[in-house]
Amino acid sequence: MPGLAELDAAVTLADQMEAREGPVVLMNVFTIDPSDEQALLEAWAHDADFMKAQPGYISTQMHKGIAGSATYVNYAVWQDVQSFRAAFMNPEFQSRIARYPESAVTRPHLFKKLAVANHCVA
Secondary structure (H helix, E strand, O other): OOEEOOOOOOOOHHHHOOOOOOOEEEEEEEEOOHHHHHHHHHHHHHHHHHHHOOOOEEEEEEEEOOOOOOEEEEEEEEOOHHHHHHHHHOHHHHHHHHHOOOOOEEEEEEEOOOOOOOOOOO
């Protein structure tokens, strides 16, 4: 079972799951022992298969840090917080969390897109 750490000490994931907003993006930063890479990727793929079938799911991707990093970032786009919460709290999903390697520490946090025009850097 992975360890859980909050990305923002002032606002927990549990706090965020009470919000009524959408669409939202789950950003989840994973750190692992490098020897557990395959176990992490298999557990994440197993979870992704489950999430893809849930109402409100839009998309997900996993990224790995470069230059030998053992840090990974998953982002998943959801229609709204309520859909994410229902999927995350689903007992089947909760049982899948046990598949993650013991060395894994996960830092999930929900975000929304800002409506700021003309501030993109190429």
